[in-house]
Amino acid sequence: MQDRRSFINLFVRGSFLTGLAFLSGALILRKKEGEFCGLDFGCNRCDKSESCNLPEASLYRETVWQLDPAKCIQCGRCATSCVMTPSAVKCTHVYAMCGYCDLCGGYLKPDTKNISTAAENQLCPTNAIKRKFVEEPFFEYEIDEALCIGCGKCVKGCSAFGNGSLQLQVRHNRCQNCNQCSIARVCPSDAYSRVPASKPYLLKGIEQDSTTAPKINLGEKGV
């Protein structure tokens, strides 16, 4: 009796494992033939995404993720939830809207005693905003994209105390265009959506055509 029970146990386990192996193999083979993408792989990791006919792949090719500054509440999650480190979301400066303020709410901490470039006065945790004197009383603020982590603190300060010329945007030289954006999944204001790749930015305050990228430091790869 003991031998028969062991035999049945082994037979059931063996059958289960064999079935699992067949199922996995079938799914992988099916994907390779391009009939069905049953695995939850992002198109950005697939070397056939350019020729793939699946709807997910065409969506991946024709659209990109972008956040709408009008919906953004600057919660800080763009800095912590992106699969890229640092985040693919960066602060973008719309100079056409900027007041070139001396007391810049995006640059200075609210409790700043003296208006200066001293580190303790700066709101940005990574010192990514450069302040330059233009002429009395105007100052220009430039984003160093290599340092920006997309936390949005400056955006919140600028929106609260200024004209809202600092805005967060997904920078497509860094974005992996994941099928499911990990920031969009946790964004509390549903600010993320897919937009046409031909018009990849959603900036407030300026008109853009398909070839216009925001005037910022594009980093090593460019757009």
Added chain:
Amino acid sequence: MKPKIFIIGAVVLLLLVVGFMIKDLFIDSPGNVNPYAFDLNSLRKGDTSQCMYSEDQQIKPAGSEIHGISTDASGNIYISGKDTLEKLDSTGKVAWIKAYPGNAECIHVDEKGNIFLGMEDHIELLDANGTKKAAWNSPSAEAVLTSIATSGKDVFVADAGNKLVYRYDYLGNIELKIGQKDPSTGVPGFIIPSPYFDLAMDPDGSLWVANTGRHELEKYTREGKLISSWGKASMEVKGFCGCCNPSHFAIFPGGFVTAEKAIERVKIYDMKGNFVCLVALPESFEEGTKGLDLAIGAQNAILVLDPVKNLVRKFIPKKKES
């Protein structure tokens, strides 16, 4: 027995793992604070010990979109806005309401009861009953007229679009442009980043203008000569916050009443620019409120036009505790 214990143990372990995953995915623990969260709410909490005024009355105007407020020598209240003009007595009782097409961004009533309306890019002059007498030519296509004040035969008008103050005569002719940058006379020029640009007459006949981008009030002669200025950029209660403040101000015996945006607050300064007290704390207003126009009512009550709540709010000094 042994296999049973093993199965029960495995199930418990599985449940623990699932529970941990659920907690990790869906429940924010108190210690899991976003390091980049920027809380501005603390700035909106004013110091009540510095507030010497209390709200005495709320007046609901007839118009659904209000922009400007002014008072006459008798304490009557005039409110302008979109398509509506109204006059109330000093207690808030309606004297008349008129449909007045257009967007009257600012209003001023002179000593004789003439009503001046800033219709975005031009001035319209009305008699004391609200009947239109004249419409003056627009000073320029870029004009955004935001404030009007009168003194004798002069009408001063602030233009945020061109960053200038015009001195008109009563016929609508521009006699002088005030505030053009001129280092030789020390006039710094007006810095107006947003369309809030207020002015008012000093009891001595000179003109005060809010140079909001510099966070200052500047005093000019009727000839446009800069006499003095005061004001400091700061988030602290004694200074003016944001990109461009004070957005509005009024002069009353012994000082200035100022209103700010960004941190919505109404304050009093003495004639030298020293902070005296708060009239209304930031939490008195909806977050993001802009355009708190001011007027001085009967018995020096401070009238604040709240365009978000669509109210005229009357503030009076707190009674001293005996």
